[in-house]
Amino acid sequence: MIHQGNIPVPLLDVRNLRTEFETDSGTVRAVDDASFAIMPGERIAVVGESGSGKSAMAMSILRLLVYPGRVVGGDVLLDGTNLAQLGEKQLNALRGRTVGTVFQDPMSSLDPVMRVSKQMVAPIMRNLGMSYKDAYAEAVDWLRKVGIPDPERRITAFPFEMSGGMRQRVMIAMALSCRPKLLIADEPTTALDVTIQAQIVEIMKTLTTQANTAMLFITHDLGLVARLADKVAVMYAGRIVEFGTVAKIFGAPCHPYTQSLLRTIPSPTALHPARLPQIPGLPPDMKQGIQGCAFRERCAAATEQCGRDTPKLTDRGVNHLAACWQPEGLAGIAQEAAPRPELRRNDSPFRDRVIVEINNLNKHFISSAFLSRAKRTVVRAVNGVNLRVRQGETLGVVGESGCGKSTLARLLLGLEHPTSGEIFTEGLTQMVFQDPASSFNPKMRIRSIIEEPLIVKRKGDWASRQARVEKLIDLVGLKLNHLDRFPSQLSGGQLQRVAVARALALEPSVVVADEPTSALDVSVRAQIINLLADLKQELGVAFIFISHDLLTVRYISDRIAVMYLGEVVEYGPADLVFNSPAHPYTRALIDAVPIPDPVKEARRSSAVLQGELPSPLDEIHGCAFATRCPQANQRCRDEKPKLRQHQKSREAACHYAK
Amino acid sequence: MSNSAITPPPRALVVWMALGKTLAELRANRFLANSKMRSALAILIPLSLLILLAPVLPLQAPLQTNLMAMMQPPSLEHPFGTDRMGRDIFSRTLEGVKISLKVGLSVAALALVMGMILGTLAGFFGGLMDRSVMVIVDILMAFPSLLLAIGLIAIMGTGLVPVVMAIAIADIPRFIRLQRSLVLGLRTRAYIDAARTVQASQFWLMSRHIVPNSVAPMLVAASISAANAILVEASLSFLGLGIMPPAPSLGNLIREGQLYMEQAWWISTLPGVVILLIAISFHFLSDGVRQALDPRTRK
Numbered sequence: 001m002i003h004q005g006n007i008p009v010p011l012l013d014v015r016n017l018r019t020e021f022e023t024d025s026g027t028v029r030a031v032d033d034a035s036f037a038i039m040p041g042e043r044i045a046v047v048g049e050s051g052s053g054k055s056a057m058a059m060s061i062l063r064l065l066v067y068p069g070r071v072v073g074g075d076v077l078l079d080g081t082n083l084a085q086l087g088e089k090q091l092n093a094l095r096g097r098t099v100g101t102v103f104q105d106p107m108s109s110l111d112p113v114m115r116v117s118k119q120m121v122a123p124i125m126r127n128l129g130m131s132y133k134d135a136y137a138e139a140v141d142w143l144r145k146v147g148i149p150d151p152e153r154r155i156t157a158f159p160f161e162m163s164g165g166m167r168q169r170v171m172i173a174m175a176l177s178c179r180p181k182l183l184i185a186d187e188p189t190t191a192l193d194v195t196i197q198a199q200i201v202e203i204m205k206t207l208t209t210q211a212n213t214a215m216l217f218i219t220h221d222l223g224l225v226a227r228l229a230d231k232v233a234v235m236y237a238g239r240i241v242e243f244g245t246v247a248k249i250f251g252a253p254c255h256p257y258t259q260s261l262l263r264t265i266p267s268p269t270a271l272h273p274a275r276l277p278q279i280p281g282l283p284p285d286m287k288q289g290i291q292g293c294a295f296r297e298r299c300a301a302a303t304e305q306c307g308r309d310t311p312k313l314t315d316r317g318v319n320h321l322a323a324c325w326q327p328e329g330l331a332g333i334a335q336e337a338a339p340r341p342e343l344r345r346n347d348s349p350f351r352d353r354v355i356v357e358i359n360n361l362n363k364h365f366i367s368s369a370f371l372s373r374a375k376r377t378v379v380r381a382v383n384g385v386n387l388r389v390r391q392g393e394t395l396g397v398v399g400e401s402g403c404g405k406s407t408l409a410r411l412l413l414g415l416e417h418p419t420s421g422e423i424f425t426e427g428l429t430q431m432v433f434q435d436p437a438s439s440f441n442p443k444m445r446i447r448s449i450i451e452e453p454l455i456v457k458r459k460g461d462w463a464s465r466q467a468r469v470e471k472l473i474d475l476v477g478l479k480l481n482h483l484d485r486f487p488s489q490l491s492g493g494q495l496q497r498v499a500v501a502r503a504l505a506l507e508p509s510v511v512v513a514d515e516p517t518s519a520l521d522v523s524v525r526a527q528i529i530n531l532l533a534d535l536k537q538e539l540g541v542a543f544i545f546i547s548h549d550l551l552t553v554r555y556i557s558d559r560i561a562v563m564y565l566g567e568v569v570e571y572g573p574a575d576l577v578f579n580s581p582a583h584p585y586t587r588a589l590i591d592a593v594p595i596p597d598p599v600k601e602a603r604r605s606s607a608v609l610q611g612e613l614p615s616p617l618d619e620i621h622g623c624a625f626a627t628r629c630p631q632a633n634q635r636c637r638d639e640k641p642k643l644r645q646h647q648k649s650r651e652a653a654c655h656y657a658k
Numbered sequence: 659m660s661n662s663a664i665t666p667p668p669r670a671l672v673v674w675m676a677l678g679k680t681l682a683e684l685r686a687n688r689f690l691a692n693s694k695m696r697s698a699l700a701i702l703i704p705l706s707l708l709i710l711l712a713p714v715l716p717l718q719a720p721l722q723t724n725l726m727a728m729m730q731p732p733s734l735e736h737p738f739g740t741d742r743m744g745r746d747i748f749s750r751t752l753e754g755v756k757i758s759l760k761v762g763l764s765v766a767a768l769a770l771v772m773g774m775i776l777g778t779l780a781g782f783f784g785g786l787m788d789r790s791v792m793v794i795v796d797i798l799m800a801f802p803s804l805l806l807a808i809g810l811i812a813i814m815g816t817g818l819v820p821v822v823m824a825i826a827i828a829d830i831p832r833f834i835r836l837q838r839s840l841v842l843g844l845r846t847r848a849y850i851d852a853a854r855t856v857q858a859s860q861f862w863l864m865s866r867h868i869v870p871n872s873v874a875p876m877l878v879a880a881s882i883s884a885a886n887a888i889l890v891e892a893s894l895s896f897l898g899l900g901i902m903p904p905a906p907s908l909g910n911l912i913r914e915g916q917l918y919m920e921q922a923w924w925i926s927t928l929p930g931v932v933i934l935l936i937a938i939s940f941h942f943l944s945d946g947v948r949q950a951l952d953p954r955t956r957k
Contacts, residue, residue, distance in 0.1 A: 439848035453856040
């Protein structure tokens with residue numbers, strides 16, 4: 001980085017930043033002693049789980065924290081100016097011009113009652129001193145650059161007239177239109193579908209490279225880090241525990257937390273271990289105040305020193321720092337979960353009986369506005385689905401939002417009635433919901449929550465129900481004293497265990513799990529996946545695992561059904577579908593998933609699936625995927641392909657599937 | 659908890675169970691720890707004690723006249739002075755506060771219970787049930803509540819019970835609306851779906867999941883409604899439509915005194931101050947309840 005003998009000046013230099021949040025039960029140090037620098041044009045990713053302080057750090061850098069949070073120490077030098085010494089007015093000028101920001105939720109970051117044009121043009125005029133006409137043209141130009149079709153027309157739209165992906169494009173265009181030197185993006189693609197995410201990431205990469213804009217982006221997705229970043233800062237409990245180039249962090253991580261984190265993610269290519277490595281325990285309670293290394297309780301290599309002194313970031317080679325007392329990186333620290341008598345995947349003893357059979361299932365939502373001249377519209381949420389689930393098998397259902405996977409789940413549970421078609425199930429179907437926060441009555445104790453199905457179904461007397469509840473809580477790996485707590489007193493991962501216990505209370509033959517891990521942190525996710533895998537083996541329960549997370553679905557499923565616009569486009573054994581997808585949509589989905597491996601990410605072609613899902617209101621005659629399919633021709637647009645057998649055990653709905 | 663879970667609770671007990679749980683929650687949240695609640699109770703508790711002790715205090719009975727001591731200014735013997743017939747304003751005020759509290763609490767309880775029942779039914783079942791309840795609510799809400807109460811009193815006559823009924827009827831629609839909106843939000847929660855997957859009855863869903871989770875905001879509304887009812891009752895009595903003289907409701911006291919404002923300011927003013935204090939303390943109470951029950955302010 002040395003040119004002409006000068007030491008390069010970092011664009012952003014953060015030194016010993018400390019941020020605290022005042023709470024009723026004490027002070028939480030959300031960011032503790034964070035130091036790092038970003039060079040012009042460099043892309044730095046901050047990864048960490050929820051509560052690790054990554055967002056608080058970004059907000060602290062911008063001085064955007066609001067009460068009860070405040071920056072209590074440290075300096076932030078941006079382009080030579082110390083932000084700590086600036087007044088609110090000067091900071092404001094700086095925020096639009098030198099630093100652009102993109103937040104996670106594009107709906108709440110755009111003003112809903114203002115046209116896009118107005119929101120975009122005003123900052124350009126102010127920051128670049130352009131006339132209205134020039135600024136307008138500039139805004140249109142930026143919309144074109146971020147891939148919004150027909151920008152001249154779309155610029156006059158209101159935010160609610162756009163899809164989530166379009167709104168995030170507008171946010172990026174707004175952030176970059178004032179030609180900032182630094183772009184701060186907080187989980188910019190978390191709310192988006194994987195194919196849209198791939199598009200947005202590609203745009204951010206291209207545009208920041210062109211303009212030599214540095215970027216600080218915050219994410220929990222290690223795959224995205226590998227795809228986008230030059231350097232990585234790993235945060236845990238408010239501290240940066242490891243900092244280095246992407247190659248170092250992924251290739252030779254030093255900190256036990258980074259090592260464990262990388263191992264808990266299901267790999268897209270490696271053979272499946274029987275269980276995912278998991279990090280035991282939970283992140284520490286930040287309110288308690290942490291002495292020593294915050295990770296020590298979950299770390300296999302923890303020593304006495306780790307409990308006493310807090311490790312500082314120390315050099316581990318060129319461009320690589322880690323905060324750990326262990327001099328060498330300890331390989332293989334992520335603990336393999338306690339070994340249970342294992343059965344290999346795919347050879348559970350039950351395997352042949354079909355216990356769920358779905359025949360030509362349709363669910364159409366018809367909106368006929370009363371006394372309105374608007375045309376009657378039909379949304380085909382589930383459109384002619386045929387599926388079978390065998391005893392003790394896991395069927396993974398993947399697809400993007402709006403593909404009908406959640407409606408399918410609701411149909412299976414009898415929460416919706418099909419428009420036509422049949423569902424045969426042998427035994428009971430139960431459900432594990434996505435959001436642990438809303439799937440429990442906050443006024444009920446865990447005991448009553450698990451007991452509820454038994455009471456409703458009048459199973460047994462009080463004593464036998466208590467025995468059953470206690471057995472269930474043990475089965476899902478919680479302790480008896482959890483039974484007397486309220487849901488708000490448990491963590492997300494613990495709540496998902498409770499959800500599993502409740503689902504198993506009536507000994508169902510099928511459990512539908514709708515995105516059971518997507519609200520959880522990476523380190524806890526593996527615990528739940530392993531729990532489901534164990535229960536499948538022990539109880540012979542079949543799971544229908546619905547998710548947009550392809551790596552997880554592939555790990556846990558025996559068979560996979562890929563859905564697009566209410567239809568199953570491909571169905572077959574998990575490995576076969578993943579390794580040689582027959583349908584172009586399946587291929588596109590798999591290609592869009594960011595892989596936590598910078599070497600593979602670098603080799604990936606930058607071609608991504610273009611376009612967005614067609615409106616579900618549109619009448620589609622041919623193949624639903626034809627509007628986005630790179631191989632589509634006239635036949636695809638006219639004639640609807642049927643789901644038919646390809647190779648031995650796999651079905652796909654494409655005219656040209658091999 | 660576990661005892662109540664043995665059998666589905668008897669229907670009549672549901673609201674009481676929910677209230678009991680909420681009270682337990684208030685206790686668990688150390689509701690005395692918030693200042694609004696403390697100031698409300700600092701007014702309401704001494705006032706209630708005074709009312710309860712009034713018969714044994716050395717005070718002239720509220721209705722007893724004394725022509726030897728007419729229109730006397732406040733003194734030790736008559737803390738609030740006396741009126742044109744020599745009646746003791748302080749003991750009349752205490753009697754008036756008793757009536758006010760009766761009206762306030764009965765209206766709040768009536769509106770809470772009716773609002774809960776009708777709002778839950780409308781919100782939970784939707785469709786025809788919702789539309790028929792809401793049509794009536796909308797019609798009632800089109801009238802200003804004081805006018806509506808006056809109209810109802812014209813039909814039902816004056817007195818404590820008609821006044822309570824009139825004010826409650828004018829208040830119930832707001833409670834129905836609030837409860838309905840709460841139910842609409844709760845109805846789509848995943849825990850309701852979870853209970854549906856085991857074919858829990860509609861009654862089970864409403865009594866176990868919907869009502870307990872909507873009690874807190876409804877209690878807040880109820881304490882505001884109590885304050886409002888006290889003011890409306892005073893206004894009705896002031897207009898001569900509420901509690902009939904010689905019974906000393908606070909509105910009556912103010913009306914009687916207004917003719918003598920220049921000679922004897924205390925007759926109207928001091929009961930007026932008491933109304934103000936009660937109304938403020940109920941508003942503080944509602945803020946306090948909200949703070950104690952709101953999960954966002956919880957530790």
